Amino acid sequence: MCGIIFRKKLPNRPIHRSQTHRRKRMTDKKETEKKGMAAADRLRWLPPAVRNIIITAVSAAVLCFCAFAVIRYGSSDGSDSSDSLRRPDESEHFAVDTTAASDTTPSGLDPGTEDELPITARPAAELAAEGYVLSEGAYDDSYRIGEIDCGIDFGEEYSLRSLRSDNGGGGYTSVPVLRMYMGYILYDNGSYLSALTGDGAVAAAGIDKLTPIYQRTGAGKPIFSSGKRYYIINDGEGTLSEIRFDPDFGTTLSYDYPASYVSRPVKLYRFYVDTEEIRLISDWTGKDLTDDIARTLEIHDEDYLSRMDFDPYTKQVVRTRLWGYEDGAGNVLIEPTYHYATEFNADGYAFVGGSDGRLQMIDGSGDVVLDTYPRTFYLASGDARYVIDGMYMPEKRDASCIGMFRFDHGLMRVSRQIYDYYNPDEHASTLDSLIYQDGKVFALPTGYTLCSYSDGVALLQHGAEYGYMDYTGRWIVEPTLRSAEPFYEGLAVIGYGSGEKVVIDTSGKVVLRDGYSYISNCSSGVMVAYSVNTGWHVFNKMAQAAQ
Numbered sequence: 260m261c262g263i264i265f266r267k268k269l270p271n272r273p274i275h276r277s278q279t280h281r282r283k284r285m286t287d288k289k290e291t292e293k294k295g296m297a298a299a300d301r302l303r304w305l306p307p308a309v310r311n312i313i314i315t316a317v318s319a320a321v322l323c324f325c326a327f328a329v330i331r332y333g334s335s336d337g338s339d340s341s342d343s344l345r346r347p348d349e350s351e352h353f354a355v356d357t358t359a360a361s362d363t364t365p366s367g368l369d370p371g372t373e374d375e376l377p378i379t380a381r382p383a384a385e386l387a388a389e390g391y392v393l394s395e396g397a398y399d400d401s402y403r404i405g406e407i408d409c410g411i412d413f414g415e416e417y418s419l420r421s422l423r424s425d426n427g428g429g430g431y432t433s434v435p436v437l438r439m440y441m442g443y444i445l446y447d448n449g450s451y452l453s454a455l456t457g458d459g460a461v462a463a464a465g466i467d468k469l470t471p472i473y474q475r476t477g478a479g480k481p482i483f484s485s486g487k488r489y490y491i492i493n494d495g496e497g498t499l500s501e502i503r504f505d506p507d508f509g510t511t512l513s514y515d516y517p518a519s520y521v522s523r524p525v526k527l528y529r530f531y532v533d534t535e536e537i538r539l540i541s542d543w544t545g546k547d548l549t550d551d552i553a554r555t556l557e558i559h560d561e562d563y564l565s566r567m568d569f570d571p572y573t574k575q576v577v578r579t580r581l582w583g584y585e586d587g588a589g590n591v592l593i594e595p596t597y598h599y600a601t602e603f604n605a606d607g608y609a610f611v612g613g614s615d616g617r618l619q620m621i622d623g624s625g626d627v628v629l630d631t632y633p634r635t636f637y638l639a640s641g642d643a644r645y646v647i648d649g650m651y652m653p654e655k656r657d658a659s660c661i662g663m664f665r666f667d668h669g670l671m672r673v674s675r676q677i678y679d680y681y682n683p684d685e686h687a688s689t690l691d692s693l694i695y696q697d698g699k700v701f702a703l704p705t706g707y708t709l710c711s712y713s714d715g716v717a718l719l720q721h722g723a724e725y726g727y728m729d730y731t732g733r734w735i736v737e738p739t740l741r742s743a744e745p746f747y748e749g750l751a752v753i754g755y756g757s758g759e760k761v762v763i764d765t766s767g768k769v770v771l772r773d774g775y776s777y778i779s780n781c782s783s784g785v786m787v788a789y790s791v792n793t794g795w796h797v798f799n800k801m802a803q804a805a806q
Contacts, residue, residue, distance in 0.1 A: 398749030409459025442783030479518030662712030
């Protein structure tokens with residue numbers, strides 16, 4: 260690399276900064292010598308013996324003070340010893356929370372009891388010899404956790420490289436050596452990325468350009484993307500196959516769901532038509548007022564609407580997409596009249612909605628079987644007002660929405676949007692709730708936020724602490740946890756204040772604990788864990804093979 264050096268002409272005989280400091284030090288030295296001489300003159304009137312004793316005593320006191328200061332400073336936290344310095348580039352890849360641990364455990368026992376002892380996994384090979392196999396089913400007491408010997412040295416580091424974050428902040432994120440994707444173990448050795456199967460075998464190597472999209476094919480194969488192309492891994496061959504995939508027809512939620520979720524009893528498939536419709540557009544702001552006006556007319560009459568302070572608007576023709584359902588032969592069974600439409604779930608229901616995002620649940624005939632809108636009630640919190648509420652499409656479609664669009668142990672998580680009764684265009688609040696199949700709301704404890712619902716267990720947050728409540732309303736883990744994840748396949752990862760992570764089942768019992776600072780969620784029966792002392796571990800959730 261070459262460049263241009265700009266030189267500036269300096270004045271003749273410049274006084275260098277060090278010369279200036281040297282002159283100042285010489286001046287200070289002369290002043291100190293003068294003060295010392297003056298002090299010595301004041302002692303000359305004393306007898307020589309007394310004067311020598313005083314000088315010796317003062318010198319000894321000064322030496323003692325200096326020695327004490329060196330010892331005291333050297334033992335303090337502010338020591339400047341090179342051994343105690345830690346630069347950012349020398350820090351660990353994985354920081355463990357060092358705050359005080361919680362006083363309670365998932366079982367409710369005090370720390371230090373037998374329940375706090377390590378709970379390790381047996382070798383998976385031993386369990387396989389007893390008839391156990393990898394399973395993505397919901398964990399119960401008949402299951403076992405087996406540790407896999409992959410025959411690969413994963414090293415002792417949590418991460419071997421960092422990649423630029425895609426959150427727009429411009430920073431970098433440490434990439435774990437191991438992470439899970441729909442049953443595959445993604446192994447980053449610092450040079451390239453490989454996909455391993457649940458037993459540690461290499462499924463495909465050099466897949467750095469592929470991105471997990473948290474979708475599966477109809478056969479349950481995990482899908483990867485590269486640009487606008489989509490691929491699956493050919494297990495046992497180490498190759499990739501490009502597939503045809505349209506994200507518009509993927510599952511409504513994109514997260515690490517098991518392959519069994521793609522099996523559905525209702526063989527109806529979504530399709531769409533692009534059409535035009537008339538919308539009411541504000542003349543002042545360009546905002547689409549159609550849904551606000553329609554919501555007002557559902558509750559009030561046109562006279563009330565005329566008194567509302569809506570902007571003047573005009574009718575405009577806009578392009579829109581409407582969804583319907585057809586069978587495998589392409590026969591239309593449910594006409595395309597919906598702005599939103601989900602796939603049919605395992606219970607035989609789908610969720611459809613209009614342009615305002617309000618949802619209804621329909622069966623295979625297109626009949627509405629659940630419609631929670633309009634429902635009115637008195638909102639006692641905040642400014643206390645009469646409101647209307649309903650079930651709406653969530654803003655996100657990822658793991659943060661686990662528990663939506665399917666009933667689990669008789670309950671389903673829904674996103675509720677609440678509007679002012681007298682001003683239906685005014686959005687009051689959004690909250691997540693659990694509802695029964697008849698639309699009645701499950702009573703959550705006051706002051707708690709619903710974070711997820713899966714395997715019949717709600718993850719609730721109160722302030723900075725988390726806990727789990729089952730579908731009967733019973734706490735299985737009191738809200739004392741520093742961190743907690745949703746249940747996946749009957750297992751959940753929780754974190755204590757010490758930074759240790761453990762795995763519990765839906766009864767709150769700890770099933771894996773061995774000083775891990777990171778444990779992945781269960782992914783099609785596979786988990787990975789990291790310990791600063793022992794490095795990386797791979798586990799299988801195993802059940803007795805069907806006879």
